[in-house]
Amino acid sequence: MLNSIFGIQPEALSAFLGEYFPAYRSKQLLHWIYGRQVCDPAQMTDLPADFKSFIQSSFSFNMPAIRQKNQSRDGSVKFRLALEDQAQIEMVLIPEGRKMTLCVSSQAGCARACAFCATGSMRLSRSLEAHEIVQQLLLARQNSPQPITNLVFMGMGEPLDNLDNVLEALKLIQHEAALAFSPRRTTLSTCGIVPGIHLLADSGVKVKLAVSLNSARDELRSELMPVNLKYPLPVLKRALLYYLQKSRYRVTLEYILIPGVNMGGQDLKALRKFSGDLACKINFIPYNPVPGLPYAAPAPEEVEEFMQRAQSLPQAIMLRHSRGSDIGGACGQLVVAAKATNNGGS
Numbered sequence: 001m002l003n004s005i006f007g008i009q010p011e012a013l014s015a016f017l018g019e020y021f022p023a024y025r026s027k028q029l030l031h032w033i034y035g036r037q038v039c040d041p042a043q044m045t046d047l048p049a050d051f052k053s054f055i056q057s058s059f060s061f062n063m064p065a066i067r068q069k070n071q072s073r074d075g076s077v078k079f080r081l082a083l084e085d086q087a088q089i090e091m092v093l094i095p096e097g098r099k100m101t102l103c104v105s106s107q108a109g110c111a112r113a114c115a116f117c118a119t120g121s122m123r124l125s126r127s128l129e130a131h132e133i134v135q136q137l138l139l140a141r142q143n144s145p146q147p148i149t150n151l152v153f154m155g156m157g158e159p160l161d162n163l164d165n166v167l168e169a170l171k172l173i174q175h176e177a178a179l180a181f182s183p184r185r186t187t188l189s190t191c192g193i194v195p196g197i198h199l200l201a202d203s204g205v206k207v208k209l210a211v212s213l214n215s216a217r218d219e220l221r222s223e224l225m226p227v228n229l230k231y232p233l234p235v236l237k238r239a240l241l242y243y244l245q246k247s248r249y250r251v252t253l254e255y256i257l258i259p260g261v262n263m264g265g266q267d268l269k270a271l272r273k274f275s276g277d278l279a280c281k282i283n284f285i286p287y288n289p290v291p292g293l294p295y296a297a298p299a300p301e302e303v304e305e306f307m308q309r310a311q312s313l314p315q316a317i318m319l320r321h322s323r324g325s326d327i328g329g330a331c332g333q334l335v336v337a338a339k340a341t342n343n344g345g346s
């Protein structure tokens with residue numbers, strides 16, 4: 001099977017093609033793909049036939065197929081994509097004024113089994129290759145009515161469980177000769193894989209880090225997120241301090257609000273203690289119910305009352321309403337049947 005062109009770093013591509021063609025040919029090819037989002041050599045009109053036939057016999061230009069597209073009332077659009085082996089993933093485009101955020105998947109399914117998450121109930125089908133992450137951004141650019149300004153790794157999967165491929169994809173996404181996407185506008189969200197946070201901090205790849213915290217009480221967090229049994233809060237906290245030391249970006253703590261679970265006085269007290277000396281901001285997100293899971297959405301009054309109490313936290317706090325909930329495209333709702341068999345989900 002040929003390597004996908006969409007996973008080759010520009011330097012490697014230039015070095016390879018430079019053995020057979022003048023240097024400007026690889027620049028032209030990169031410009032067609034990443035500058036114009038033209039992924040089919042047949043449509044690259046100023047390339048000579050011998051060059052086109054050489055690249056087609058050297059690389060795969062296959063793109064994922066868009067199997068389904070759902071538009072939310074709030075303007076978000078969820079895409080279901082079928083990969084070459086027919087594994088399926090989802091990505092979501094989220095417009096907000098002049099901002100257009102793309103939420104990408106890093107795995108088909110997820111092994112982390114967070115209790116509130118639809119993807120977690122699917123189990124892991126497989127991790128995505130670097131090119132399958134890059135292709136999401138290319139497809140989104142082709143299908144977005146406005147330029148994509150922000151990129152978040154908050155779709156299906158735990159990015160730090162697929163760190164090598166995510167880093168490889170990020171290099172292409174941020175490379176000046178490829179997608180040239182700003183690291184300041186790229187956020188990777190993790191459930192708290194401590195070794196992965198260290199490796200990411202040491203990788204030299206710049207990206208904003210968000211942690212799906214959801215509780216600062218070890219017992220409750222372990223119930224909601226089994227990862228906490230392996231990397232409990234004090235260990236996670238040390239990893240975040242390390243990340244902060246290495247990166248110039250503040251960390252974001254994501255906290256899903258689930259009534260009767262993590263919105264009480266002791267929850268806020270624990271959050272204050274956990275986040276006290278951390279340069280972070282905290283996003284509170286009202287839970288989006290998932291059919292089959294035992295958690296409800298909070299009432300607007302419950303959210304308002306909680307947010308008033310949360311004003312006492314020393315950090316910047318924000319109430320973020322997850323978008324696309326009517327199409328199952330909001331935080332924690334992404335789920336597809338893997339390889340056309342129903343692997344669980346809802």
Ligand code: SF4
Pocket residue numbers: 110111112113114117118119120121155156157158190191212332
């Ligand atoms: S919240 Fe993230 S890490 Fe947890 S199961 Fe869902 S996709 Fe996996």
